[in-house]
Amino acid sequence: MGEKIVLIDGHSILNRAFYGVPDLTNSEGLHTNAVYGFLNIMFKILEEEKPDYLAVAFDLKAPTFRHKMYAEYKGTRKPMPQELHQQVPVIQDMLRAMEIPLLMLEGYEADDLLGTVSKRMEQEGLEVCVVSGDRDLLQLATEHIMIRIPKTKRTGTEIENYHTADVLEKYQVTPLQIIDLKALMGDASDNIPGIPGVGEKTATKIIAAYGSIENAYAHVEEIKPNKAKESLREHYALAQLSKELATINIEAPLEFELEEASMGVLYTEEAFELCKRLEFKNMLSRFECQGPVNRVSENFRKVSDLAEAEKIFETAAKAAHVGFELILAGKRVRGCALCFSEEDIYFIPAEGFISGAYLCGKIDMLLNETAAASTLDLKAQLPFFANHAREKLYDLALAAYLLNPLKDKYTYEDVAKEHMSMMIPSQEELLGRKGFEGAEDEKAVSDCACYIGYVAWAALEPMQKKLLDTGMDTLFREIEMPLVYTLHDMEREGIRVEAAALKQYGEQLIGRIGELETEIYAMAGETFNINSPKQLGVILFEKLKLPYGKKTKTGYSTAADVLEKLADEAPVVSRILEYRQLTKLKSTYADGLANYIAEDGRIHSTFKQTITATGRISSTEPNLQNIPIRMELGRLIRKVFIPKDGYVFVDADYSQIELRVLAAISGDETLIHAYREAQDIHRITASQVFHIPFDEVTDLQRRNAKAVNFGIVYGISSFGLSQDLSITRKEAAQYIEKYFETYPGIKKFLDDTVENAKKEGYVTTLFGRRRPMPELKAGNFMQRSFGERVAMNAPIQGTAADIIKIAMIRVNDRLKAENLKSRLILQVHDELLIEAEESETDEVKRILLEEMQGAAELSVKLEIDMHTGKSWYEAK
């Protein structure tokens, strides 16, 4: 068997991939789906063919000989969409990085280059495989040249293969006759004209019978049907032109050295970096076995001997810095990972003479002795530690979050990839879905732990440097790291919930839900699942023929704002709205929360520090940051949140923190002054914007001003404001214009922020937190506008988040420093809730006021509203 070469039709496969793979975008806003699909097809072919040589052909922009022959050639072809066009240089860079030669020649199309090279290679005795989405290439098929046409189907990519015989079988003509076929039937996609009145069926019959258009023309009188006969007679010249156009030139003057196409490693460092940038996670795993990266695992050691473990901890304490990770299986310590050099990478399992408690104690000690230590996800490990020095401790998951808050996970393999350019297997790959809890493969457990320890150690230096380079070092050390301990304290404390009262609340809802259900079915004339937007849509908009407003991807929208507009049209609508409200309260709050009440009668939510793009924290299992308050019925839920005996709740929230932050960081004199002057910022805004005396501002004017104030914080748009106020876009635009006239500093700040975001690719908060802004590089209006709003909002929301984080740390620390029994238990973005021992109430209030107000020194004073009560309901 001779050697084999694979030749790929670059544009054609890229095109096919573009339409076959759903849209993908990396965090820079680069579209990547076509590149991704291309590589997948290429790798699949390479795996199947295992060729000795590989090259990819591309068209150049310059006109080809076909343009000279036929002015309209490809003239009317649909231009490539921008999203695809962007990806052409990207795939070319990728192929170059993989050291695959690109075949390009001015005046020739990729087809011609493929034809030329495949014929030359065939002559040299090679097996040739040409990959294209374009059936034109079939004319090249021979015994030794196989044409492969990938088709994207639901089940994946299937590839049709054609040697001479396959073409004959499928098209009833020889490969070369494919050209004649095209000359008759034309090809819309290639702008080959063809002759009128002849389709695929007739063309095939004619060519099968006469062999070529020339011979067919010689026997034109015999041709049937009549329509084809006339057409051929009349348009023979056109058919000849088409034939020439469709003929692939196999003698292009292309310089091609076979040796350069020799299959190399493909997985070069450069290709790896590019894959990383494009965020091709799956693709990266192909690089896994390459290079030195995985050699670290040769130094992994499992240590089960107590004396040896002692020794390792001793050596670790003297190291420049140490990476560690307590390996947890649910509530059990399964061991610990320790790393302090490229050679010293250990997993110490909690078995035999080594107990979990021993390991926890050793790490606590180690942290007090060591110069610096790093780990991933410190908060998860804190329940197992007693006390240790905090200053030299680095949680690298947090560092990774600060460096790019847009990712959805910050696992060790992710950190390794991002910050060490290293591909290592993930926990799931090593241990399966259950992780350390279920894993029985001892070697895998040890390896996984060692990988974690190694990354915790090795990533510190590059990440520390990046934090310094990005100006986020202080934010990391003084806000995010200390906050870990604060959040852990809050999680451990939890909040007391009266189970019986919660149950009662739920039961009280059931009756009314049942009533509504009956009424809705009666009004609809049938029973259906009211909770199904799909079924509900059918009832409202088809059966009851109500006018539908918005449509969603899948059908009619039945969202509350749509239904509210229909409430007057049919009485069933308001019942549906009420039904929705009540079932929400029942399922999410009454029943939902009950499942989370722990043995101690309290709910311990988890606060997540690495989720939001803006720097806020989030709350899960359950989410205690979205307990109802706006509607009275929902608000009543808060009566079941109560302080423990002898305690009260003290609730403090920042008054309009985001708008104050905006006033301060924009430096707008008028707005800053307004905040110094007046209590009611929305009223004074109305007065200033509408040029009327403060006392004469109507409620409507105040409401409008308030909406504009909110809109500004969200990254204003006339459309959004018009929706909110139910006014026209024009009116909304006028409000905004007047607002900006009144507060020119705000306008300048927002404009500058967007401009700077476009230039730098990110925005920052007052404390240096960054949010990357990939959206702004995107071409389409929708995405770009979204990016602009985000750019305006992120510094505001983010700065407010920074401020309350500072306040939380200080409040929590001070409660402890003053030996108080009162504890911080909740944060709801601009609000802190403290469970205060009754006699400490005044001191707690003082601490809250001082630390919340003092968290940041702004040109606008931060005001705090405070309430106390015997339930969360009362304390608001």
Next chain:
DNA sequence: GTAGTCACG
């Protein structure tokens, strides 16, 4: 697993 909806700041 995704889409739609709705609770909060």
Next chain:
DNA sequence: ACGTACGTGACTACA
């Protein structure tokens, strides 16, 4: 012309 306010998490339905 395009068609959304910014940031989250939980629940239900449905493929």
